Amino acid sequence: MSIATPPVAPATTTDQLLHFEDVAMTFPNGTTALSGVSLTVNRGEFVTVVGPSGCGKSTLLRIASGLTPATEGVTQVDTSRIGYVFQDATLLPWRDVQSNVELLAELNGKPKKDRQKTAKEAIDLVGLTGFEKHLPRTLSGGMKMRTSLARSLTLDPELFLFDEPFGALDEITRERLNDELIKLFTEQQFAGLFITHSVSEAVYLSTKVVVMSGRPGKIVDEFPVEFPFPRDPDIRFTAEFAELCGQVSHALREGHH
Amino acid sequence: MTTTPPAPPKNRTLMRPATVRTTKNRTATWLPPIAVFAGVLAIWYAISYLILDEKRRFLMPPPHEVLAAFFDPKTFNELVVALGRTTFVALIGLAVAIVIGVLWAIAMSQAKWVERSLYPYAVVLQCIPILALVPLIGFWFGFDYPARIIVCVMIALFPMVSNTLFGLQSVDRGQRELFQLQRANRWTVLTKLEFPAALPAIFAGMRISAGLAVVGAIVGDFFFRRGDPGLGSLLSTYTSRLQSAELFAAIITAALLGVAIFAIFGWIGKRVVGRWYDFSAS
Numbered sequence: 365m366s367i368a369t370p371p372v373a374p375a376t377t378t379d380q381l382l383h384f385e386d387v388a389m390t391f392p393n394g395t396t397a398l399s400g401v402s403l404t405v406n407r408g409e410f411v412t413v414v415g416p417s418g419c420g421k422s423t424l425l426r427i428a429s430g431l432t433p434a435t436e437g438v439t440q441v442d443t444s445r446i447g448y449v450f451q452d453a454t455l456l457p458w459r460d461v462q463s464n465v466e467l468l469a470e471l472n473g474k475p476k477k478d479r480q481k482t483a484k485e486a487i488d489l490v491g492l493t494g495f496e497k498h499l500p501r502t503l504s505g506g507m508k509m510r511t512s513l514a515r516s517l518t519l520d521p522e523l524f525l526f527d528e529p530f531g532a533l534d535e536i537t538r539e540r541l542n543d544e545l546i547k548l549f550t551e552q553q554f555a556g557l558f559i560t561h562s563v564s565e566a567v568y569l570s571t572k573v574v575v576m577s578g579r580p581g582k583i584v585d586e587f588p589v590e591f592p593f594p595r596d597p598d599i600r601f602t603a604e605f606a607e608l609c610g611q612v613s614h615a616l617r618e619g620h621h
Numbered sequence: 622m623t624t625t626p627p628a629p630p631k632n633r634t635l636m637r638p639a640t641v642r643t644t645k646n647r648t649a650t651w652l653p654p655i656a657v658f659a660g661v662l663a664i665w666y667a668i669s670y671l672i673l674d675e676k677r678r679f680l681m682p683p684p685h686e687v688l689a690a691f692f693d694p695k696t697f698n699e700l701v702v703a704l705g706r707t708t709f710v711a712l713i714g715l716a717v718a719i720v721i722g723v724l725w726a727i728a729m730s731q732a733k734w735v736e737r738s739l740y741p742y743a744v745v746l747q748c749i750p751i752l753a754l755v756p757l758i759g760f761w762f763g764f765d766y767p768a769r770i771i772v773c774v775m776i777a778l779f780p781m782v783s784n785t786l787f788g789l790q791s792v793d794r795g796q797r798e799l800f801q802l803q804r805a806n807r808w809t810v811l812t813k814l815e816f817p818a819a820l821p822a823i824f825a826g827m828r829i830s831a832g833l834a835v836v837g838a839i840v841g842d843f844f845f846r847r848g849d850p851g852l853g854s855l856l857s858t859y860t861s862r863l864q865s866a867e868l869f870a871a872i873i874t875a876a877l878l879g880v881a882i883f884a885i886f887g888w889i890g891k892r893v894v895g896r897w898y899d900f901s902a903s
Contacts, residue, residue, distance in 0.1 A: 431802065471813075499896065499897050
């Protein structure tokens, strides 16, 4: 089986953006969250990590972003443009949508004109045009997540880290945001590392699904996903999709015992 | 996108039919406080006339005598002038307490060791009987406005320190990491994240401190009884002269000042952060 190649930047698919080699993480209290994890994310790839709750999936992202250093192994990040989408939207409640989206550029000392422009574009990309002046408290969960996504997009990331971003949303909203994420992935040419515990979300979004076992988190299996991009929402109802979901679920169950 | 934002949470009462709600609620809002007020007046009259005989009625003069004392031109004049002076001391004291309290809390929020070193003193300040210190403060700083303001600050300070510190430390972990990922420095984190996030707690602290500042402004003056008389001196004078109707009028004036300052700071807080923070939820 060959790894599916999205229509974007096919020439650079082998460019490595993130590489973990035998990474392990033991917390000061003695809990081992990860052990012996090796994983590579290349340009043009969208890798999803599925695993039971508490298996250290999120820790992997924290290590990649530099928030928490790993206790063992090598972590190599080959870009400085990293987007990070948290589990919660983490919007600042006193700022409206526009100014929340401008925040990262503001923290990086970009001039006001530039950041207004990039923010406008990002807001447009996530379909929130017209809501610039709205405060987070007046937005639905899905719209908050879009704002959070737009905020990261302003960094023009080469590598996008997603920490279960749609976990708290209802299924309809989640599916719609999955479609928009695929659209963004196809158009914006970033590589993605996406954490989720939803098997169908994992299969639908990614070029590769990585299955992790329960604590301590280890990679137990990998499944390349070959459906072409941009993905047709109806592939969710095909036999191949169901088959692949079945294999991933099976691997998850195996890894759990 | 066609989704419209959901209504802010305060509209949840709209579940009930709107017409019933407005009329019913208006009565429901005003009736209990009025009923309590009438009840208090009734008990007051009962004590003045049924429990106390005429010789001892000065212990609790009936409401209309208090009112008459209040509007007696001489007393009224004294009260208004004293009220002005006390308000002045309370507002200056409150302003100083806000500035010191916020700076103190910011200093403690910067490092755990600073918090460990300084917080005990905030607690001590809260626990020592300020009343016992009042005469000392008089000896050290004289018996005029500066000493009154110092007493006022000492009484009003603690809620500002503790509330601001709580607010600064209550910032969501994800929001902190968002700043950390952009390598924001301490000053940026403080000004763009911690301080705005702490504003609701700071305003809650201000309301409490506002009430205490009025008490503080009266306490110093009550003990010193020197210089321009404020409400504290008047209370002290009326007590020593057994002018109980005037004393009650002065007590009520002091209470109203406290309520007014409390309400004003509640209003300012709502104006500043009510846009994004729901005070009723906390």
